[in-house]
Amino acid sequence: MASTNGKPKLALYWASSCGGCEIAVLAIHEKLLEVAEAFDVVFWPCAMDFKQAEVEAMADGEIDVCLFNGAIRNDHNAHMAHLLRQKSKVLVAFGSCANEGCMPGLANFTDREHILRFIYQESPSTDNPQGVRPQLRTEVPEGTLELPDFWNTVKTLDQVVPVDYYLPGCPPEAKWVAAAVDAIVTNKLPPPGSVIGMDVAVCDECPRKRDVKKITRFYRPYEIVPDPEICLLEQGLFCAGIATRAGCGALCPSVNMGCRGCYGPVEGVEDIGARLISAIGSIIEAKTPEEIDAVLDTLPDPAGYFYRFSLARSFLRRTRMGQQDGRRVAEPIAEVPRLEPELAD
Amino acid sequence: MSKTNFSELNPAWGDRQPILVGFLCNWCSYRAADLAGTSRLGYPATLRDIRIMCTGRLDPAFVLKALREGADGVLVMGCHPGQCHYQEGNYKAMRRIALLRRTLAQLGVHPDRVQLAWASAAQGTIFTEKVAAMTDVVGRLGPLEWRDTIEDPAPQMKVLSLEEVAHG
Numbered sequence: 001m002a003s004t005n006g007k008p009k010l011a012l013y014w015a016s017s018c019g020g021c022e023i024a025v026l027a028i029h030e031k032l033l034e035v036a037e038a039f040d041v042v043f044w045p046c047a048m049d050f051k052q053a054e055v056e057a058m059a060d061g062e063i064d065v066c067l068f069n070g071a072i073r074n075d076h077n078a079h080m081a082h083l084l085r086q087k088s089k090v091l092v093a094f095g096s097c098a099n100e101g102c103m104p105g106l107a108n109f110t111d112r113e114h115i116l117r118f119i120y121q122e123s124p125s126t127d128n129p130q131g132v133r134p135q136l137r138t139e140v141p142e143g144t145l146e147l148p149d150f151w152n153t154v155k156t157l158d159q160v161v162p163v164d165y166y167l168p169g170c171p172p173e174a175k176w177v178a179a180a181v182d183a184i185v186t187n188k189l190p191p192p193g194s195v196i197g198m199d200v201a202v203c204d205e206c207p208r209k210r211d212v213k214k215i216t217r218f219y220r221p222y223e224i225v226p227d228p229e230i231c232l233l234e235q236g237l238f239c240a241g242i243a244t245r246a247g248c249g250a251l252c253p254s255v256n257m258g259c260r261g262c263y264g265p266v267e268g269v270e271d272i273g274a275r276l277i278s279a280i281g282s283i284i285e286a287k288t289p290e291e292i293d294a295v296l297d298t299l300p301d302p303a304g305y306f307y308r309f310s311l312a313r314s315f316l317r318r319t320r321m322g323q324q325d326g327r328r329v330a331e332p333i334a335e336v337p338r339l340e341p342e343l344a345d
Numbered sequence: 346m347s348k349t350n351f352s353e354l355n356p357a358w359g360d361r362q363p364i365l366v367g368f369l370c371n372w373c374s375y376r377a378a379d380l381a382g383t384s385r386l387g388y389p390a391t392l393r394d395i396r397i398m399c400t401g402r403l404d405p406a407f408v409l410k411a412l413r414e415g416a417d418g419v420l421v422m423g424c425h426p427g428q429c430h431y432q433e434g435n436y437k438a439m440r441r442i443a444l445l446r447r448t449l450a451q452l453g454v455h456p457d458r459v460q461l462a463w464a465s466a467a468q469g470t471i472f473t474e475k476v477a478a479m480t481d482v483v484g485r486l487g488p489l490e491w492r493d494t495i496e497d498p499a500p501q502m503k504v505l506s507l508e509e510v511a512h513g
């Protein structure tokens with residue numbers, strides 16, 4: 001349905017996110033005037049005073065395009081995802097949180113109970129002797145106060161509602177936001193389900209040279225001064241570029257920092273960790289279990305490196321859940337009991 | 346071989362058996378499995394084998410997907426070190442599986458649920474021994490049931506009054 005001023009209607013929403021994606025929208029600079037020219041902004045709580053009830057009152061499909069950033073980690077996020085899906089013709093997963101879970105998705109290494117306990121009781125700056133926790137509903141003289149339920153598992157937008165387009169990145173680079181705006185304005189959108197961006201890996205945009213060297217250990221960034229021209233991974237610095245979608249112009253590797261993986265897995269890869277394990281397995285110089293262990297000991301926290309941005313959309317999605325005192329909690333394995341010597345021995 | 350009652354190893358099995366997915370290289374271990382079959386060697390019926398050309402072809406995604414889709418363990422078998430038909434494949438597999446096991450441990454999956462073993466085309470007995478050993482390890486670890494981890498039913502919280510909240 002066209003709005004009264006004849007312009008298509010645009011909504012922007014943030015669920016579980018940091019606000020960086022909202023700034024990424026502003027980073028398209030004067031193109032923003034084109035957006036204002038072309039669209040009627042009907043919902044953008046970060047920038048203007050809109051109410052959820054106004055969206056609820058809209059007809060289904062009344063919003064032409066909704067740019068949705070943020071992951072889904074509580075009942076309200078999910079409610080807004082369903083609501084905006086219902087009211088929007090085109091729903092775009094905007095930014096890494098909506099695409100892969102991003103930083104909020106790292107909460108999938110733990111669970112709700114541990115998060116609430118740390119935030120409300122154990123963190124050094126918390127003073128809460130009675131251990132008060134947020135409650136779903138609290139009766140006060142004025143009525144009932146409600147808070148959305150907080151989930152154990154952070155989800156991506158498309159794990160909750162169907163998504164039409166994906167605009168990856170933490171945050172998406174301005175040129176791709178602009179490209180998406182152009183595509184929408186000129187009605188030249190790619191087939192639904194497409195990623196608006198590139199389908200090659202960060203390495204394809206990276207100016208560094210690869211000389212197919214094998215590595216015998218990893219270094220943390222503070223341990224060496226990297227050569228400015230050679231591939232960082234081949235110098236033993238962890239870089240996720242090989243498994244990460246291009247589109248950023250290889251910003252991090254260009255300034256001596258390994259790719260963090262914020263554009264999510266490259267086209268054709270479902271699980272970024274699997275691809276990185278494959279790649280790292282190929283470049284390590286080690287042939288016995290002892291040599292391999294020695295090299296891998298120099299790469300602490302591999303799951304954290306591999307799934308920094310993409311844990312929520314990885315194959316396993318989170319740490320294993322189990323029961324403890326009648327509560328569902330994450331079960332990380334700290335000390336691994338050895339059951340058998342490795343079968344290959 | 347008589348049917349093992351896995352609930353004796355770990356009560357969580359109930360009357361179900363461990364499900365192992367095997368990735369066997371075409372040139373050695375898959376032939377070892379064939380030999381075990383033609384020699385009528387007995388071994389636990391827990392392994393679903395999938396033939397791959399070489400353990401170097403094993404994308405770690407196969408393993409993660411198997412675990413997600415209901416496998417309790419994954420056994421990868423190939424040619425002995427130095428005997429890979431593509432020279433380096435099994436060394437790559439060694440490094441990948443080692444790194445994968447570390448990653449899995451951080452995700453709460455016991456690393457012994459994913460193991461690598463060697464059996465040449467002539468080692469049907471070794472093949473059966475490895476399957477039996479892997480079955481025993483996974484049997485003791487219990488079911489993985491990844492679906493339970495992903496399908497996380499929202500926990501119900503109690504409705505408290507302000508009084509109750511303040512006084513715990």
Ligand code: FES
Nearest residue numbers: 370399423429430
């Ligand atoms: S061919 Fe058997 S492991 Fe490579």
